[in-house]
Amino acid sequence: AQTVTQSQPEMSVQEAETVTLSCTYDTSESNYYLFWYKQPPSRQMILVIRQEAYKQQNATENRFSVNFQKAAKSFSLKISDSQLGDTAMYFCAFGGGSEKLVFGKGMKLTVNP
Amino acid sequence: GAGVSQTPSNKVTEKGKYVELRCDPISGHTALYWYRQSLGQGPEFLIYFQGTGAADDSGLPNDRFFAVRPEGSVSTLKIQRTERGDSAVYLCASSLSSSGGLDTQYFGPGTRLTVL
Numbered sequence: 001a002q003t004v005t006q007s008q009p010e011m012s013v014q015e016a017e018t019v020t021l022s023c024t025y026d027t028s029e030s031n032y033y034l035f036w037y038k039q040p041p042s043r044q045m046i047l048v049i050r051q052e053a054y055k056q057q058n059a060t061e062n063r064f065s066v067n068f069q070k071a072a073k074s075f076s077l078k079i080s081d082s083q084l085g086d087t088a089m090y091f092c093a094f095g096g097g098s099e100k101l102v103f104g105k106g107m108k109l110t111v112n113p
Numbered sequence: 114g115a116g117v118s119q120t121p122s123n124k125v126t127e128k129g130k131y132v133e134l135r136c137d138p139i140s141g142h143t144a145l146y147w148y149r150q151s152l153g154q155g156p157e158f159l160i161y162f163q164g165t166g167a168a169d170d171s172g173l174p175n176d177r178f179f180a181v182r183p184e185g186s187v188s189t190l191k192i193q194r195t196e197r198g199d200s201a202v203y204l205c206a207s208s209l210s211s212s213g214g215l216d217t218q219y220f221g222p223g224t225r226l227t228v229l
Contacts, residue, residue, distance in 0.1 A: 004155075033215050043202060045156070045220035052215075091155050099144065099169055101218060103155030 002027045002094045006104035013082050021077045023092030032096025034075045039089040082111045117221035125227045134190040134224045138207030148204040195228045
């Protein structure tokens with residue numbers, strides 16, 4: 001069974017600074033995807049970024065980028081130039097081997113003005 | 114339609130009552146998923162539909178929980194004899210198709226169920 005671990009329950013950062021959210025996972029699958037979702041107080045889970053395990057190049061989406069270390073089973077999210085609207089819960093998720101996503105417990109990020 | 118919609122947004126019920134939660138997926142998405150998110154936790158998988166059939170219901174906690182998708186679009190999650198432990202946010206997601214969990218799942222805003 002796959003597991004996803006987010007060991008930092010909460011972080012805060014100043015506006016315009018850079019912050020890194022950590023995630024580790026465990027799987028025996030060779031083909032899988034990893035995701036970061038953002039959940040603001042509105043409750044809606046919003047996809048931030050996704051990474052295919054077979055790709056060595058780290059995914060980027062504007063201010064968001066990942067550091068994917070397949071051998072270490074690590075998948076961290078870097079947010080550059082943090083904005084107040086980035087304040088939310090962030091969930092790391094694993095997809096592969098079955099149709100369901102397996103989520104971590106989440107991390108609360110607060111961006112301070 | 115724009116995204117996944119869920120109704121009601123909030124539902125308060127009494128212990129022992131029956132509830133139905135509705136999910137309307139993105140048009141054209143053949144795969145539909147239900148997750149449950151308890152307070153302070155990440156979402157946990159309940160059931161997955163490919164078309165009209167439940168392809169994986171391994172996450173349903175017990176036989177009080179049931180879901181249907183009769184026409185391959187809208188889905189209803191049904192909970193019988195509700196218990197206080199059923200209180201959670203129920204999230205629905207859809208994806209264009211299903212290929213071993215590799216397609217991006219798009220989530221609705223969820224239904225917050227409170228059982229008194």
